[in-house]
Amino acid sequence: MKEYLTNQLKSKLIATLIIFALNSQIFSQANDYDINTYNGLKWEQFIKKAESDLNVKFYFNNSDIPDFTVKTTPKTKTLIQLLVYNLEAYKIHVSIDKRGNIFLSKGQKLITGLPSNFFKQQQSTQKSIQDTIDRNKEEKSKFIKTSRDYIAKTIIVGTKKKGVHKSRLKLDGTVRNSKTGEAVNNVTIIDKETKKGVVTNIKGEFSLVLNKGNHILEISSVNINKKQLKLDLLSDGKIEIWVEDKVIMLEGLEVRAQKNNLKEINMGIENLSSKAVKNIPLVFGEKDIIKVALLLPGVQTVGEGSAGFNVRGSPTDQNIFYINSVPVYNTSHASGFFSAFNSDAIDEFSLHKSNIPIEYGGRISSIFNIKAKQGREDGVTANGGIGFITGRVLAEGPIQKGKSNFVVGLRSTYSDWAVNMMTNNDKVKNSKARFMDALTSFTFRLNPKNLINIFAYHSRDKMTLAATKNDLDYKNTGASLNWFHYFKQNSLNISLVHSHYNFYEESKISAFTSYSNSNKIQHNELKATLKFKLDKENAITIGANSILYNNNKGSYIPLSSENPQEQIDFGKEKGLEAAIFIGAEWKVSEKLSLYGGLRYNLFSSLGPQQINTYKEGLPKIEENIIETITYGDNEFIKTFKGLDFRFSGRYLLKDNLSLKLSYNRMHQFLYVLSNTISVSPNYKWKLIDPNSKPIRGDQYSIGLFSNIFDHKFEFSVESYYKKSENVVEIKDGADLFSTPYFEQITLQGDLKAYGIELMLKKPKGRLSGWINYTYSLSEIKVDDEFGENRINNGNKYKSNYDKPHNLNIVGSYIFSRRWRMSANFVYSTGRPITYPSSIYKFGEGIRLHYSERNAYRLPDYYRLDLSFTMEGNLKKQKIAHGSWTFSIYNVLGRKNAYSVYFNRENNALKGYKLSIFAAPIFSLTYNFKLGNYDN
Numbered sequence: 045m046k047e048y049l050t051n052q053l054k055s056k057l058i059a060t061l062i063i064f065a066l067n068s069q070i071f072s073q074a075n076d077y078d079i080n081t082y083n084g085l086k087w088e089q090f091i092k093k094a095e096s097d098l099n100v101k102f103y104f105n106n107s108d109i110p111d112f113t114v115k116t117t118p119k120t121k122t123l124i125q126l127l128v129y130n131l132e133a134y135k136i137h138v139s140i141d142k143r144g145n146i147f148l149s150k151g152q153k154l155i156t157g158l159p160s161n162f163f164k165q166q167q168s169t170q171k172s173i174q175d176t177i178d179r180n181k182e183e184k185s186k187f188i189k190t191s192r193d194y195i196a197k198t199i200i201v202g203t204k205k206k207g208v209h210k211s212r213l214k215l216d217g218t219v220r221n222s223k224t225g226e227a228v229n230n231v232t233i234i235d236k237e238t239k240k241g242v243v244t245n246i247k248g249e250f251s252l253v254l255n256k257g258n259h260i261l262e263i264s265s266v267n268i269n270k271k272q273l274k275l276d277l278l279s280d281g282k283i284e285i286w287v288e289d290k291v292i293m294l295e296g297l298e299v300r301a302q303k304n305n306l307k308e309i310n311m312g313i314e315n316l317s318s319k320a321v322k323n324i325p326l327v328f329g330e331k332d333i334i335k336v337a338l339l340l341p342g343v344q345t346v347g348e349g350s351a352g353f354n355v356r357g358s359p360t361d362q363n364i365f366y367i368n369s370v371p372v373y374n375t376s377h378a379s380g381f382f383s384a385f386n387s388d389a390i391d392e393f394s395l396h397k398s399n400i401p402i403e404y405g406g407r408i409s410s411i412f413n414i415k416a417k418q419g420r421e422d423g424v425t426a427n428g429g430i431g432f433i434t435g436r437v438l439a440e441g442p443i444q445k446g447k448s449n450f451v452v453g454l455r456s457t458y459s460d461w462a463v464n465m466m467t468n469n470d471k472v473k474n475s476k477a478r479f480m481d482a483l484t485s486f487t488f489r490l491n492p493k494n495l496i497n498i499f500a501y502h503s504r505d506k507m508t509l510a511a512t513k514n515d516l517d518y519k520n521t522g523a524s525l526n527w528f529h530y531f532k533q534n535s536l537n538i539s540l541v542h543s544h545y546n547f548y549e550e551s552k553i554s555a556f557t558s559y560s561n562s563n564k565i566q567h568n569e570l571k572a573t574l575k576f577k578l579d580k581e582n583a584i585t586i587g588a589n590s591i592l593y594n595n596n597k598g599s600y601i602p603l604s605s606e607n608p609q610e611q612i613d614f615g616k617e618k619g620l621e622a623a624i625f626i627g628a629e630w631k632v633s634e635k636l637s638l639y640g641g642l643r644y645n646l647f648s649s650l651g652p653q654q655i656n657t658y659k660e661g662l663p664k665i666e667e668n669i670i671e672t673i674t675y676g677d678n679e680f681i682k683t684f685k686g687l688d689f690r691f692s693g694r695y696l697l698k699d700n701l702s703l704k705l706s707y708n709r710m711h712q713f714l715y716v717l718s719n720t721i722s723v724s725p726n727y728k729w730k731l732i733d734p735n736s737k738p739i740r741g742d743q744y745s746i747g748l749f750s751n752i753f754d755h756k757f758e759f760s761v762e763s764y765y766k767k768s769e770n771v772v773e774i775k776d777g778a779d780l781f782s783t784p785y786f787e788q789i790t791l792q793g794d795l796k797a798y799g800i801e802l803m804l805k806k807p808k809g810r811l812s813g814w815i816n817y818t819y820s821l822s823e824i825k826v827d828d829e830f831g832e833n834r835i836n837n838g839n840k841y842k843s844n845y846d847k848p849h850n851l852n853i854v855g856s857y858i859f860s861r862r863w864r865m866s867a868n869f870v871y872s873t874g875r876p877i878t879y880p881s882s883i884y885k886f887g888e889g890i891r892l893h894y895s896e897r898n899a900y901r902l903p904d905y906y907r908l909d910l911s912f913t914m915e916g917n918l919k920k921q922k923i924a925h926g927s928w929t930f931s932i933y934n935v936l937g938r939k940n941a942y943s944v945y946f947n948r949e950n951n952a953l954k955g956y957k958l959s960i961f962a963a964p965i966f967s968l969t970y971n972f973k974l975g976n977y978d979n
Contacts, residue, residue: 201283235252406713716730
């Protein structure tokens with residue numbers, strides 16, 4: 045017995061000394077090394093430096109610890125003290141084992157030493173040892189050694205039988221959102237041993253060739269929590285990887301210029317998720333994706349209630365809108381008061397202002413690309429809202445779980461009721477403004493390599509304006525069939541698209557001027573894009589597309605015998621636009637990345653058309669017509685060619701500062717004819733023909749991008765210079781209904797625009813939002829040796845959309861999980877306008893003399909909006925969740941001038957200011973969705 049006790053005491057003493065010595069080694073290292081050298085390091089930098097300096101290893105779950113800055117104090121003398129001081133606020137426990145491994149765990153502290161009763165009794169000694177060994181095995185089965193993360197259980201892929209005689213195996217997989225089941229694209233999967241990686245395609249799928257055996261895969265993206273998986277790869281096989289969003293509950297606004305503000309090569313692009321639209325106060329409380337775009341730098345409109353927008357000093361017809369590959373030619377309801385898109389159905393949208401991807405063409409100013417929701421995988425659900433003006437509903441869910449899903453969205457107005465409630469004015473009460481829009485999307489996963497999406501969109505407006513006795517009826521209809529094929533790291537997308545826009549108008553303000561007017565344009569497109577991923581950083585894109593335009597320019601029909609004007613048929617025209625393109629992205633080094641591309645365009649003007657031939661060198665007026673040639677259906681008239689260029693580069697000056705530049709050359713083969721300042725539904729599209737030239741645009745951009753104040757803020761400054769040739773302008777006093785030959789009432793000139801855009805964003809936290817300021821100038825010059833071919837006597841004049849100063853402040857503050865407030869303030873210089881400068885008598889009549897074109901400006905514009913949102917209770921188990929949003933548009937009641945018009949009173953001119961919203965607009969909206977808020 046004495047010998048046993050002696051041996052037990054010796055064993056206990058030796059074990060205690062060993063543990064003490066090993067632990068003391070770590071503490072002494074920390075004491076020997078100056079702990080203050082870690083002060084101010086980011087967490088990831090600290091980990092790498094500590095592991096290198098002190099020969100220790102850290103083990104932790106990356107998602108438990110935010111990216112913060114390490115700080116020291118005079119009291120922190122050792123590494124352990126430093127860790128405890130910095131991690132205590134995040135409820136992270138620090139544990140250390142006898143080998144110098146440091147474990148950081150959230151919630152419960154890990155036990156790394158022997159239990160206190162290990163040596164108590166001989167009878168229980170063996171059992172205690174075995175229990176400890178079992179516990180250690182259990183911990184090792186849960187976690188695999190890595191300097192970044194704990195890794196869960198091993199996933200076995202394939203079978204030994206199928207993998208016999210194979211050393212290289214193919215792993216196919218899909219990355220999905222753990223909450224919605226939706227596929228997640230742009231996720232990077234890297235094998236930690238070989239450093240071989242791949243990025244998921246648009247449908248979340250990837251393919252990776254690896255050696256047989258064990259692998260650790262690291263899964264990461266800017267929008268998900270980073271994770272790692274251990275695989276035992278026995279044969280070819282498939283896996284599904286489920287990831288979690290990297291978001292904060294009830295985050296108010298989300299704005300990001302690129303996937304990575306510093307390292308991405310893109311510039312002049314704004315990406316917004318549907319969350320960005322959620323809280324911004326808008327007129328009548330209606331969520332409006334386009335009105336949110338107007339709060340971004342470089343994006344403006346000529347006034348409230350106007351359709352479309354102007355990007356970096358260019359006309360609205362130089363922008364194109366896509367929703368799931370479908371081009372939308374009229375993007376507004378109620379002549380511009382509302383967007384034609386149901387924001388509930390939109391997943392995200394991007395606006396390319398420069399550095400436009402090579403696969404896009406046909407417009408020289410901007411590409412507005414909208415991605416509709418794909419549809420949930422975890423079950424059928426619905427959401428919507430009811431406001432004073434509109435009601436909307438969206439349903440989504442699986443058709444066959446894991447293989448197919450659907451989205452159906454509807455929106456309609458009941459504004460007639462609201463108008464009758466708000467006024468007793470008969471002219472207003474008898475007006476009507478009905479509109480609706482609908483979309484459907486069906487996605488079918490045929491197999492891991494093939495996916496098909498079928499999308500359809502429709503919108504319609506019917507308006508009666510009692511004051512002017514105008515009836516308007518216009519609609520968009522479109523559909524797309526998209527096939528995605530994935531092989532290895534590459535993808536092929538083939539799209540078949542149809543879209544058309546119809547417009548019909550009747551005006552009966554007087555029998556002398558009553559008429560009907562109509563037009564229609566059809567767009568049929570076939571497009572194929574092939575993307576090769578050479579490696580993680582380098583890629584090549586090649587493809588081709590072809591568009592057939594059918595443009596019915598409509599007719600002007602007098603509706604009364606008292607109307608002296610004759611009926612005019614403006615005719616039909618066709619055009620075939622085709623292009624092939626190639627682009628490449630090349631990462632030269634860690635600091636330098638480049639992108640370049642070429643796009644070769646062809647446009648053929650086709651019959652049926654009547655084309656005038658004019659005397660060479662003379663103005664295109666009726667007196668100078670030599671002959672009129674009639675071309676038959678689909679007969680080639682003339683073909684135009686144009687080569688587009690794309691170039692951009694990014695150089696990383698510092699870890700938090702990058703320099704970017706880009707150059708675009710683009711061609712455009714159609715334009716809008718309108719003699720109003722604002723784009724209205726009755727505008728006519730016109731294709732290029734032998735009597736006009738393609739519009740060509742060049743844009744140079746340079747910018748600095750930085751993440752500041754511990755990456756809590758993003759700052760960018762971009763400067764641009766644009767030159768557009770052959771921009772179409774309407775002649776002074778021209779009447780669009782006077783002739784079917786539009787070359788006689790239009791001229792082509794040059795537009796120059798330049799500016800600088802500054803933006804500061806805070807994307808996260810209780811207080812989030814952005815501030816941007818734009819200074820810009822936009823000028824047009826139309827000159828010729830003949831006076832008939834000049835505007836403004838051949839001198840430069842400000843474009844209709846030139847607004848030098850523009851300031852937007854957008855913010856949202858979360859008071860609690862249920863209460864939040866949002867506000868935005870907008871200021872801009874008034875747009876240019878032409879005023880009558882004098883009045884004189886000529887013969888028996890009175891004549892007005894006008895100033896030079898756009899020589900004056902409207903008063904400056906400013907507006908403040910507010911909104912308050914109250915969420916329903918946030919219980920976990922609920923049938924439905926609801927929220928109320930109260931908005932005030934134009935809180936200050938500012939009477940911003942939309943236009944200024946003049947009346948002659950007693951042989952004098954008197955000016956009047958027209959305001960669209962001259963008083964605060966209050967609205968209350970109820971939003972609902974099935975399930976609790978988080979779902």
